[in-house]
Amino acid sequence: MASTLFTQKIPSASTIFSFYTSLSAFTILFRTILNELIPTKVRDFIVSRFKDHFSSYFNPNFTFIIEEQCDYVTNQTFRAAETYLPTLLAGITTGSLLVRSSNLKNPLAKPKFGIPVKAKILDVFEGIPLEWTLLSEKSEGLYQSRQKRYFHLTCKKEFRDKIMSEYFTYIAKSSAKILTSQDNLKIHTYNPSDYSWESAIFQHNTTFETLAMEPEVKNSLMRDLDAFSNGKDFFKTVGRAWKRGYLLHGPPGTGKSSLVAAIANYMNYSIYDLQLQSVKDDAMLRQILTKTENGSILLIEDLDCSGADASCRKKSEDEGEDGENQCKKKKKKDHQVTLSGLLNFVDGLWSSCVEERIIVFTTNHKEKLDPALLRPGRMDVHILMDYCTPNVFKKLAKMYLDGIEEHDDLFEPIEKMFREVKATPAEVIERLMVSKDPDVALKGLMEFLESKKMVKESEESEPKEADE
Numbered sequence: 001m002a003s004t005l006f007t008q009k010i011p012s013a014s015t016i017f018s019f020y021t022s023l024s025a026f027t028i029l030f031r032t033i034l035n036e037l038i039p040t041k042v043r044d045f046i047v048s049r050f051k052d053h054f055s056s057y058f059n060p061n062f063t064f065i066i067e068e069q070c071d072y073v074t075n076q077t078f079r080a081a082e083t084y085l086p087t088l089l090a091g092i093t094t095g096s097l098l099v100r101s102s103n104l105k106n107p108l109a110k111p112k113f114g115i116p117v118k119a120k121i122l123d124v125f126e127g128i129p130l131e132w133t134l135l136s137e138k139s140e141g142l143y144q145s146r147q148k149r150y151f152h153l154t155c156k157k158e159f160r161d162k163i164m165s166e167y168f169t170y171i172a173k174s175s176a177k178i179l180t181s182q183d184n185l186k187i188h189t190y191n192p193s194d195y196s197w198e199s200a201i202f203q204h205n206t207t208f209e210t211l212a213m214e215p216e217v218k219n220s221l222m223r224d225l226d227a228f229s230n231g232k233d234f235f236k237t238v239g240r241a242w243k244r245g246y247l248l249h250g251p252p253g254t255g256k257s258s259l260v261a262a263i264a265n266y267m268n269y270s271i272y273d274l275q276l277q278s279v280k281d282d283a284m285l286r287q288i289l290t291k292t293e294n295g296s297i298l299l300i301e302d303l304d305c306s307g308a309d310a311s312c313r314k315k316s317e318d319e320g321e322d323g324e325n326q327c328k329k330k331k332k333k334d335h336q337v338t339l340s341g342l343l344n345f346v347d348g349l350w351s352s353c354v355e356e357r358i359i360v361f362t363t364n365h366k367e368k369l370d371p372a373l374l375r376p377g378r379m380d381v382h383i384l385m386d387y388c389t390p391n392v393f394k395k396l397a398k399m400y401l402d403g404i405e406e407h408d409d410l411f412e413p414i415e416k417m418f419r420e421v422k423a424t425p426a427e428v429i430e431r432l433m434v435s436k437d438p439d440v441a442l443k444g445l446m447e448f449l450e451s452k453k454m455v456k457e458s459e460e461s462e463p464k465e466a467d468e
Protein backbone atom coordinates (compact mmCIF):
# COMPACT_ATOMS: atom_id res chain seq x y z
CA MET A 1 0.00 0.00 0.00
CA ALA A 2 2.77 2.29 1.07
CA SER A 3 4.82 1.53 -2.01
CA THR A 4 1.75 2.26 -4.26
CA LEU A 5 1.34 5.69 -2.62
CA PHE A 6 5.03 6.43 -2.99
CA THR A 7 5.05 5.53 -6.69
CA GLN A 8 1.89 7.71 -7.22
CA LYS A 9 3.35 10.80 -5.55
CA ILE A 10 6.79 10.98 -7.14
CA PRO A 11 6.68 10.98 -10.95
CA SER A 12 9.33 9.11 -12.81
CA ALA A 13 12.37 10.85 -14.35
CA SER A 14 11.03 10.31 -17.86
CA THR A 15 7.66 11.95 -16.91
CA ILE A 16 9.48 14.99 -15.50
CA PHE A 17 11.67 15.22 -18.59
CA SER A 18 8.73 14.98 -20.97
CA PHE A 19 6.80 17.64 -18.94
CA TYR A 20 9.85 19.92 -19.08
CA THR A 21 10.20 19.52 -22.87
CA SER A 22 6.48 20.28 -23.38
CA LEU A 23 6.71 23.38 -21.16
CA SER A 24 9.83 24.62 -23.01
CA ALA A 25 8.16 24.05 -26.36
CA PHE A 26 5.03 25.91 -25.16
CA THR A 27 7.12 28.82 -23.83
CA ILE A 28 9.03 29.10 -27.11
CA LEU A 29 5.77 28.97 -29.07
CA PHE A 30 4.16 31.59 -26.78
CA ARG A 31 7.12 33.92 -27.10
CA THR A 32 7.13 33.52 -30.87
CA ILE A 33 3.40 34.36 -31.04
CA LEU A 34 3.95 37.30 -28.69
CA ASN A 35 6.90 38.61 -30.70
CA GLU A 36 5.63 38.01 -34.20
CA LEU A 37 1.89 38.31 -34.07
CA ILE A 38 1.33 41.05 -31.47
CA PRO A 39 2.57 44.54 -32.42
CA THR A 40 5.34 45.96 -30.21
CA LYS A 41 3.12 48.77 -28.82
CA VAL A 42 0.38 46.35 -27.75
CA ARG A 43 3.00 44.04 -26.25
CA ASP A 44 4.59 46.88 -24.25
CA PHE A 45 1.16 47.94 -23.04
CA ILE A 46 0.32 44.41 -21.81
CA VAL A 47 3.69 44.08 -20.07
CA SER A 48 3.42 47.51 -18.42
CA ARG A 49 -0.14 46.83 -17.18
CA PHE A 50 1.04 43.49 -15.83
CA LYS A 51 3.98 45.16 -14.10
CA ASP A 52 1.86 48.04 -12.72
CA HIS A 53 -0.67 45.64 -11.30
CA PHE A 54 1.87 43.54 -9.50
CA SER A 55 4.16 46.37 -8.39
CA SER A 56 1.22 48.36 -6.89
CA TYR A 57 0.07 45.16 -5.21
CA PHE A 58 3.42 44.53 -3.58
CA ASN A 59 4.63 48.19 -3.25
CA PRO A 60 4.06 49.43 0.32
CA ASN A 61 4.32 53.10 -0.78
CA PHE A 62 1.85 55.61 -2.20
CA THR A 63 2.89 58.50 -4.45
CA PHE A 64 1.09 61.84 -4.92
CA ILE A 65 1.90 63.59 -8.21
CA ILE A 66 1.73 67.39 -7.98
CA GLU A 67 1.98 69.06 -11.39
CA GLU A 68 2.97 72.71 -11.81
CA GLN A 69 -0.01 73.44 -14.06
CA CYS A 70 -3.50 72.13 -13.69
CA ASP A 71 -5.75 73.02 -16.63
CA TYR A 72 -5.07 76.69 -17.26
CA VAL A 73 -4.10 77.52 -13.72
CA THR A 74 -0.89 77.36 -11.71
CA ASN A 75 -1.27 74.56 -9.22
CA GLN A 76 -1.19 76.30 -5.85
CA THR A 77 -0.08 73.10 -4.12
CA PHE A 78 2.98 73.02 -6.39
CA ARG A 79 3.70 76.69 -5.57
CA ALA A 80 3.30 76.00 -1.85
CA ALA A 81 5.68 73.02 -2.05
CA GLU A 82 8.23 75.04 -4.00
CA THR A 83 8.20 77.70 -1.28
CA TYR A 84 8.08 75.30 1.67
CA LEU A 85 10.64 72.65 0.64
CA PRO A 86 13.75 74.87 0.70
CA THR A 87 13.17 75.11 4.48
CA LEU A 88 13.93 71.36 4.71
CA LEU A 89 17.39 71.38 3.25
CA ALA A 90 18.79 69.42 6.19
CA GLY A 91 16.84 66.43 4.82
CA ILE A 92 18.08 66.70 1.25
CA THR A 93 19.74 63.59 -0.17
CA THR A 94 21.61 64.94 -3.14
CA GLY A 95 25.10 65.97 -4.09
CA SER A 96 23.99 69.39 -5.41
CA LEU A 97 21.91 72.40 -4.43
CA LEU A 98 20.78 75.59 -6.21
CA VAL A 99 22.20 78.76 -4.61
CA ARG A 100 20.57 82.17 -5.18
CA SER A 101 21.36 85.65 -3.82
CA SER A 102 18.68 88.09 -4.87
CA ASN A 103 18.21 90.49 -1.96
CA LEU A 104 19.14 93.80 -3.60
CA LYS A 105 18.45 95.69 -0.38
CA ASN A 106 21.15 93.76 1.43
CA PRO A 107 24.00 92.29 -0.66
CA LEU A 108 25.39 90.65 2.49
CA ALA A 109 22.19 88.74 3.15
CA LYS A 110 22.54 84.95 3.34
CA PRO A 111 21.94 83.26 -0.02
CA LYS A 112 18.83 81.18 -0.52
CA PHE A 113 18.94 77.55 -1.56
CA GLY A 114 16.72 75.91 -4.14
CA ILE A 115 15.83 72.36 -5.08
CA PRO A 116 17.59 70.79 -8.07
CA VAL A 117 15.64 68.41 -10.32
CA LYS A 118 15.69 64.77 -9.10
CA ALA A 119 16.99 65.70 -5.63
CA LYS A 120 15.17 63.83 -2.87
CA ILE A 121 13.99 65.86 0.14
CA LEU A 122 12.92 64.16 3.32
CA ASP A 123 10.23 65.54 5.61
CA VAL A 124 8.52 64.19 8.71
CA PHE A 125 4.90 65.13 9.46
CA GLU A 126 3.55 64.01 12.85
CA GLY A 127 6.02 61.11 12.83
CA ILE A 128 5.21 60.07 9.23
CA PRO A 129 8.31 59.96 6.99
CA LEU A 130 7.77 61.60 3.58
CA GLU A 131 9.95 61.88 0.50
CA TRP A 132 9.69 64.70 -2.08
CA THR A 133 11.29 64.67 -5.54
CA LEU A 134 11.15 67.42 -8.16
CA LEU A 135 10.95 66.06 -11.71
CA SER A 136 10.85 67.72 -15.10
CA GLU A 137 10.05 66.62 -18.64
CA LYS A 138 9.19 68.19 -22.00
CA SER A 139 5.51 68.41 -22.89
CA GLU A 140 3.50 69.77 -25.82
CA GLY A 141 1.52 72.88 -24.73
CA LEU A 142 -1.29 74.76 -26.43
CA TYR A 143 1.08 77.11 -28.23
CA GLN A 144 4.42 75.29 -28.11
CA SER A 145 6.36 72.60 -26.28
CA ARG A 146 7.51 73.51 -22.79
CA GLN A 147 9.11 72.02 -19.73
CA LYS A 148 6.56 70.34 -17.48
CA ARG A 149 7.59 70.23 -13.82
CA TYR A 150 6.00 68.15 -11.10
CA PHE A 151 6.70 66.85 -7.62
CA HIS A 152 6.42 63.27 -6.43
CA LEU A 153 5.47 62.99 -2.77
CA THR A 154 5.83 59.45 -1.43
CA CYS A 155 4.63 58.02 1.87
CA LYS A 156 3.63 54.61 3.26
CA LYS A 157 0.22 53.54 1.92
CA GLU A 158 -1.43 53.50 5.34
CA PHE A 159 -0.78 57.27 5.79
CA ARG A 160 -2.34 58.28 2.46
CA ASP A 161 -5.56 59.66 3.97
CA LYS A 162 -3.83 61.60 6.72
CA ILE A 163 -1.49 63.25 4.21
CA MET A 164 -4.44 64.12 1.98
CA SER A 165 -6.48 65.66 4.76
CA GLU A 166 -3.78 67.37 6.86
CA TYR A 167 -0.32 67.60 5.30
CA PHE A 168 -1.29 69.60 2.20
CA THR A 169 -3.11 72.16 4.36
CA TYR A 170 -0.02 72.34 6.55
CA ILE A 171 2.34 73.14 3.65
CA ALA A 172 -0.13 75.70 2.22
CA LYS A 173 -0.15 77.54 5.56
CA SER A 174 3.64 77.29 5.96
CA SER A 175 4.29 78.70 2.48
CA ALA A 176 1.83 81.58 3.03
CA LYS A 177 3.80 82.49 6.17
CA ILE A 178 7.11 82.37 4.27
CA LEU A 179 5.75 84.49 1.42
CA THR A 180 4.51 87.27 3.70
CA SER A 181 8.01 87.63 5.13
CA GLN A 182 9.73 87.59 1.71
CA ASP A 183 12.55 90.10 1.19
CA ASN A 184 11.84 91.25 -2.35
CA LEU A 185 8.78 92.08 -4.35
CA LYS A 186 8.78 90.89 -7.93
CA ILE A 187 7.77 92.39 -11.22
CA HIS A 188 6.62 89.86 -13.79
CA THR A 189 6.55 90.65 -17.49
CA TYR A 190 4.85 88.39 -19.99
CA ASN A 191 7.18 86.93 -22.58
CA PRO A 192 5.04 86.09 -25.65
CA SER A 193 7.79 84.09 -27.37
CA ASP A 194 8.04 81.72 -24.40
CA TYR A 195 4.36 81.91 -23.33
CA SER A 196 5.38 82.49 -19.74
CA TRP A 197 5.83 85.20 -17.14
CA GLU A 198 9.43 86.31 -16.58
CA SER A 199 10.25 87.66 -13.14
CA ALA A 200 12.70 90.23 -11.89
CA ILE A 201 13.23 91.77 -8.47
CA PHE A 202 11.03 94.86 -8.10
CA GLN A 203 12.97 97.58 -6.36
CA HIS A 204 11.25 100.91 -6.83
CA ASN A 205 11.80 103.52 -4.17
CA THR A 206 8.52 105.38 -4.68
CA THR A 207 6.26 105.19 -1.66
CA PHE A 208 3.23 107.25 -0.68
CA GLU A 209 5.71 109.33 1.33
CA THR A 210 7.72 110.32 -1.76
CA LEU A 211 4.76 110.70 -4.13
CA ALA A 212 3.51 114.26 -4.59
CA MET A 213 -0.30 114.20 -4.77
CA GLU A 214 -3.16 116.25 -3.44
CA PRO A 215 -3.35 115.11 0.22
CA GLU A 216 -7.10 114.27 0.16
CA VAL A 217 -6.68 112.07 -2.94
CA LYS A 218 -3.69 110.29 -1.41
CA ASN A 219 -5.37 109.73 1.95
CA SER A 220 -8.58 108.46 0.46
CA LEU A 221 -6.62 106.04 -1.78
CA MET A 222 -4.67 104.73 1.21
CA ARG A 223 -7.90 104.22 3.16
CA ASP A 224 -9.36 102.39 0.17
CA LEU A 225 -6.32 100.08 -0.01
CA ASP A 226 -6.49 99.38 3.74
CA ALA A 227 -10.16 98.48 3.47
CA PHE A 228 -9.40 96.22 0.52
CA SER A 229 -6.59 94.35 2.24
CA ASN A 230 -8.74 93.78 5.36
CA GLY A 231 -11.84 93.05 3.31
CA LYS A 232 -11.66 89.30 2.70
CA ASP A 233 -14.75 88.58 4.83
CA PHE A 234 -16.62 91.60 3.50
CA PHE A 235 -16.17 90.57 -0.14
CA LYS A 236 -17.31 87.05 0.77
CA THR A 237 -20.36 88.31 2.65
CA VAL A 238 -21.53 90.47 -0.23
CA GLY A 239 -20.79 87.71 -2.76
CA ARG A 240 -18.16 89.56 -4.77
CA ALA A 241 -14.71 88.52 -6.00
CA TRP A 242 -11.97 89.88 -3.73
CA LYS A 243 -10.56 92.36 -6.22
CA ARG A 244 -10.33 96.10 -6.75
CA GLY A 245 -9.92 98.00 -10.00
CA TYR A 246 -8.16 101.36 -10.30
CA LEU A 247 -8.04 103.54 -13.41
CA LEU A 248 -5.16 106.02 -13.29
CA HIS A 249 -5.53 108.69 -15.93
CA GLY A 250 -3.79 111.94 -16.75
CA PRO A 251 -1.08 113.42 -18.97
CA PRO A 252 2.38 111.79 -19.33
CA GLY A 253 4.80 112.58 -16.50
CA THR A 254 2.20 113.09 -13.77
CA GLY A 255 3.18 110.01 -11.76
CA LYS A 256 0.82 107.21 -12.85
CA SER A 257 3.57 104.55 -13.00
CA SER A 258 5.08 105.93 -9.79
CA LEU A 259 1.70 105.56 -8.10
CA VAL A 260 1.58 101.88 -9.12
CA ALA A 261 5.00 101.41 -7.49
CA ALA A 262 3.78 103.17 -4.34
CA ILE A 263 0.73 100.88 -4.20
CA ALA A 264 2.93 97.77 -4.65
CA ASN A 265 5.27 98.86 -1.85
CA TYR A 266 2.39 99.81 0.44
CA MET A 267 0.49 96.55 -0.09
CA ASN A 268 3.62 94.37 -0.36
CA TYR A 269 2.23 92.98 -3.64
CA SER A 270 4.21 91.89 -6.68
CA ILE A 271 3.29 93.35 -10.06
CA TYR A 272 2.24 91.52 -13.24
CA ASP A 273 2.90 93.98 -16.04
CA LEU A 274 0.92 92.95 -19.13
CA GLN A 275 1.28 94.51 -22.59
CA LEU A 276 -2.09 93.73 -24.15
CA GLN A 277 -0.62 94.13 -27.64
CA SER A 278 1.50 91.02 -27.10
CA VAL A 279 -1.56 88.85 -26.39
CA LYS A 280 -2.91 87.01 -29.46
CA ASP A 281 -6.52 86.45 -28.42
CA ASP A 282 -8.95 86.04 -25.53
CA ALA A 283 -8.03 82.38 -24.98
CA MET A 284 -4.39 83.33 -24.56
CA LEU A 285 -5.38 86.19 -22.22
CA ARG A 286 -7.26 83.69 -20.06
CA GLN A 287 -4.28 81.38 -19.97
CA ILE A 288 -1.89 84.21 -19.08
CA LEU A 289 -4.01 85.72 -16.35
CA THR A 290 -4.80 82.49 -14.60
CA LYS A 291 -1.06 81.92 -14.24
CA THR A 292 -0.74 84.90 -11.90
CA GLU A 293 -0.67 84.62 -8.14
CA ASN A 294 -3.03 85.78 -5.39
CA GLY A 295 -2.16 89.00 -3.58
CA SER A 296 -0.76 90.81 -6.61
CA ILE A 297 -1.27 93.79 -8.90
CA LEU A 298 -2.20 93.25 -12.53
CA LEU A 299 -0.99 96.30 -14.42
CA ILE A 300 -2.19 97.16 -17.92
CA GLU A 301 -0.56 100.41 -19.00
CA ASP A 302 -1.58 102.73 -21.82
CA LEU A 303 -4.96 101.09 -22.23
CA ASP A 304 -5.94 103.56 -24.96
CA CYS A 305 -3.19 102.08 -27.18
CA SER A 306 -4.08 98.46 -26.56
CA GLY A 307 -6.73 97.95 -29.23
CA ALA A 308 -9.30 96.75 -26.68
CA ASP A 309 -10.80 100.22 -26.42
CA ALA A 310 -12.86 102.75 -28.26
CA SER A 311 -10.10 104.46 -30.24
CA CYS A 312 -10.41 102.13 -33.23
CA ARG A 313 -14.20 102.37 -33.04
CA LYS A 314 -14.00 106.17 -33.19
CA LYS A 315 -11.68 106.01 -36.18
CA SER A 316 -14.06 103.77 -38.10
CA GLU A 317 -17.00 105.98 -37.25
CA ASP A 318 -15.12 108.96 -38.66
CA GLU A 319 -14.57 106.98 -41.82
CA GLY A 320 -18.31 106.56 -42.15
CA GLU A 321 -18.69 102.82 -41.46
CA ASP A 322 -20.39 101.15 -38.58
CA GLY A 323 -17.59 101.55 -36.04
CA GLU A 324 -18.23 98.55 -33.90
CA ASN A 325 -18.45 96.12 -36.83
CA GLN A 326 -15.25 97.35 -38.38
CA CYS A 327 -13.55 97.21 -35.04
CA LYS A 328 -14.66 93.58 -34.62
CA LYS A 329 -13.37 92.72 -38.10
CA LYS A 330 -10.02 94.27 -37.30
CA LYS A 331 -9.74 92.33 -34.04
CA LYS A 332 -10.56 89.10 -35.87
CA LYS A 333 -7.88 89.77 -38.46
CA ASP A 334 -5.22 90.70 -35.90
CA HIS A 335 -6.28 87.95 -33.45
CA GLN A 336 -6.34 90.63 -30.79
CA VAL A 337 -7.88 90.62 -27.35
CA THR A 338 -11.47 91.83 -27.55
CA LEU A 339 -13.13 94.27 -25.22
CA SER A 340 -15.47 91.57 -23.94
CA GLY A 341 -12.48 89.28 -23.29
CA LEU A 342 -10.91 92.00 -21.20
CA LEU A 343 -14.11 92.84 -19.35
CA ASN A 344 -14.52 89.19 -18.47
CA PHE A 345 -11.39 89.56 -16.38
CA VAL A 346 -12.32 92.91 -14.94
CA ASP A 347 -15.69 91.89 -13.58
CA GLY A 348 -16.88 88.73 -15.33
CA LEU A 349 -16.74 85.14 -14.16
CA TRP A 350 -12.99 84.91 -14.76
CA SER A 351 -12.32 87.84 -12.43
CA SER A 352 -12.67 85.47 -9.49
CA CYS A 353 -9.92 83.10 -10.64
CA VAL A 354 -7.33 84.94 -8.53
CA GLU A 355 -7.98 86.22 -5.01
CA GLU A 356 -6.89 89.53 -3.46
CA ARG A 357 -6.20 91.04 -6.85
CA ILE A 358 -5.69 94.71 -7.65
CA ILE A 359 -6.14 95.59 -11.32
CA VAL A 360 -4.61 98.88 -12.43
CA PHE A 361 -5.23 100.37 -15.86
CA THR A 362 -3.37 103.52 -16.87
CA THR A 363 -4.18 105.83 -19.74
CA ASN A 364 -3.20 109.26 -20.97
CA HIS A 365 -6.56 109.59 -22.74
CA LYS A 366 -9.51 108.54 -20.64
CA GLU A 367 -11.85 110.07 -23.23
CA LYS A 368 -10.65 107.54 -25.82
CA LEU A 369 -11.60 104.50 -23.74
CA ASP A 370 -14.65 102.46 -24.59
CA PRO A 371 -17.54 103.59 -22.36
CA ALA A 372 -18.06 99.92 -21.45
CA LEU A 373 -14.79 100.06 -19.49
CA LEU A 374 -15.90 103.16 -17.58
CA ARG A 375 -19.34 101.95 -16.53
CA PRO A 376 -19.92 101.76 -12.75
CA GLY A 377 -18.53 98.59 -11.24
CA ARG A 378 -15.89 98.04 -13.91
CA MET A 379 -13.15 100.23 -12.42
CA ASP A 380 -13.92 100.83 -8.77
CA VAL A 381 -11.81 103.99 -8.40
CA HIS A 382 -10.83 106.58 -11.02
CA ILE A 383 -7.80 108.67 -10.06
CA LEU A 384 -6.78 111.72 -12.04
CA MET A 385 -3.01 112.28 -11.91
CA ASP A 386 -2.98 115.88 -13.04
CA TYR A 387 -0.62 118.76 -13.77
CA CYS A 388 1.26 120.26 -10.86
CA THR A 389 -0.81 122.15 -8.29
CA PRO A 390 0.57 124.49 -5.56
CA ASN A 391 0.30 121.63 -3.03
CA VAL A 392 2.14 119.20 -5.28
CA PHE A 393 4.83 121.82 -5.98
CA LYS A 394 5.37 122.43 -2.24
CA LYS A 395 5.80 118.71 -1.64
CA LEU A 396 8.30 118.37 -4.51
CA ALA A 397 10.28 121.43 -3.38
CA LYS A 398 10.48 120.01 0.15
CA MET A 399 11.73 116.67 -1.16
CA TYR A 400 14.20 117.92 -3.75
CA LEU A 401 15.48 121.07 -1.99
CA ASP A 402 16.53 119.72 1.36
CA GLY A 403 13.29 120.12 3.29
CA ILE A 404 12.61 123.73 2.23
CA GLU A 405 9.05 124.79 3.14
CA GLU A 406 9.12 128.48 2.32
CA HIS A 407 11.02 130.94 0.13
CA ASP A 408 10.55 134.66 0.70
CA ASP A 409 10.63 135.75 -2.93
CA LEU A 410 9.78 132.78 -5.10
CA PHE A 411 7.26 130.41 -3.48
CA GLU A 412 4.27 132.69 -3.87
CA PRO A 413 4.84 133.71 -7.52
CA ILE A 414 5.56 130.09 -8.48
CA GLU A 415 2.38 128.87 -6.76
CA LYS A 416 0.45 131.58 -8.58
CA MET A 417 1.96 130.44 -11.88
CA PHE A 418 0.68 126.88 -11.33
CA ARG A 419 -2.86 128.26 -11.37
CA GLU A 420 -2.21 129.75 -14.81
CA VAL A 421 0.03 127.30 -16.71
CA LYS A 422 0.20 123.55 -16.99
CA ALA A 423 3.43 121.78 -16.02
CA THR A 424 3.76 118.13 -15.09
CA PRO A 425 5.47 117.03 -11.86
CA ALA A 426 8.15 115.38 -14.06
CA GLU A 427 8.92 118.77 -15.68
CA VAL A 428 9.04 120.50 -12.28
CA ILE A 429 11.36 117.84 -10.85
CA GLU A 430 13.70 118.27 -13.82
CA ARG A 431 14.06 122.01 -12.97
CA LEU A 432 14.38 121.42 -9.21
CA MET A 433 17.21 118.95 -9.76
CA VAL A 434 19.36 121.53 -11.55
CA SER A 435 20.88 122.74 -8.28
CA LYS A 436 20.81 122.02 -4.56
CA ASP A 437 20.74 125.79 -4.00
CA PRO A 438 17.03 126.72 -3.63
CA ASP A 439 17.60 130.21 -5.14
CA VAL A 440 19.09 128.78 -8.33
CA ALA A 441 16.63 125.90 -8.70
CA LEU A 442 13.50 127.96 -7.97
CA LYS A 443 14.65 130.79 -10.26
CA GLY A 444 15.15 128.26 -13.07
CA LEU A 445 11.68 126.85 -12.41
CA MET A 446 10.13 130.34 -12.45
CA GLU A 447 11.78 131.11 -15.81
CA PHE A 448 10.52 127.80 -17.21
CA LEU A 449 6.95 128.58 -16.10
CA GLU A 450 7.16 132.12 -17.50
CA SER A 451 8.26 130.81 -20.89
CA LYS A 452 5.34 128.33 -20.82
CA LYS A 453 2.97 131.20 -20.01
CA MET A 454 4.29 133.24 -22.94
CA VAL A 455 3.78 130.34 -25.34
CA LYS A 456 0.26 129.81 -23.99
CA GLU A 457 -0.61 133.51 -24.37
CA SER A 458 0.72 133.67 -27.90
CA GLU A 459 -1.25 130.53 -28.83
CA GLU A 460 -4.42 132.02 -27.36
CA SER A 461 -3.95 135.31 -29.18
CA GLU A 462 -3.26 133.68 -32.60
CA PRO A 463 -6.83 132.63 -33.46
CA LYS A 464 -8.10 136.02 -32.25
CA GLU A 465 -5.73 137.83 -34.62
CA ALA A 466 -6.80 135.52 -37.41
CA ASP A 467 -10.48 136.31 -36.66
CA GLU A 468 -9.78 140.00 -36.79
Ligand SMILES: Nc1ncnc2c1ncn2[C@@H]1O[C@H](COP(=O)(O)OP(=O)(O)OP(=O)(O)O)[C@@H](O)[C@H]1O
Nearest residue numbers: 210211212213251252253254255256257258425426
Ligand atom coordinates in the same frame (compact mmCIF):
# COMPACT_ATOMS: atom_id res chain seq x y z
N1 LIG B 1 3.38 113.10 -8.55
C1 LIG B 1 4.67 112.78 -8.58
N2 LIG B 1 5.37 112.67 -7.43
C2 LIG B 1 6.68 112.37 -7.45
N3 LIG B 1 7.37 112.13 -8.57
C3 LIG B 1 6.73 112.21 -9.74
C4 LIG B 1 5.35 112.54 -9.79
N4 LIG B 1 4.98 112.56 -11.08
C5 LIG B 1 6.04 112.25 -11.80
N5 LIG B 1 7.11 112.04 -11.01
C6 LIG B 1 8.46 111.67 -11.46
O1 LIG B 1 8.48 111.88 -12.86
C7 LIG B 1 8.96 110.75 -13.56
C8 LIG B 1 7.91 110.24 -14.53
O2 LIG B 1 6.78 109.81 -13.80
P1 LIG B 1 5.87 108.58 -14.21
O3 LIG B 1 6.57 107.69 -15.16
O4 LIG B 1 5.36 107.98 -12.96
O5 LIG B 1 4.71 109.32 -14.98
P2 LIG B 1 3.52 108.69 -15.83
O6 LIG B 1 2.34 109.55 -15.57
O7 LIG B 1 3.40 107.26 -15.56
O8 LIG B 1 4.03 108.93 -17.31
P3 LIG B 1 3.58 108.12 -18.64
O9 LIG B 1 2.13 108.38 -18.84
O10 LIG B 1 4.45 108.72 -19.70
O11 LIG B 1 3.88 106.68 -18.38
C9 LIG B 1 9.34 109.74 -12.52
O12 LIG B 1 10.73 109.74 -12.37
C10 LIG B 1 8.71 110.19 -11.24
O13 LIG B 1 9.58 110.01 -10.17
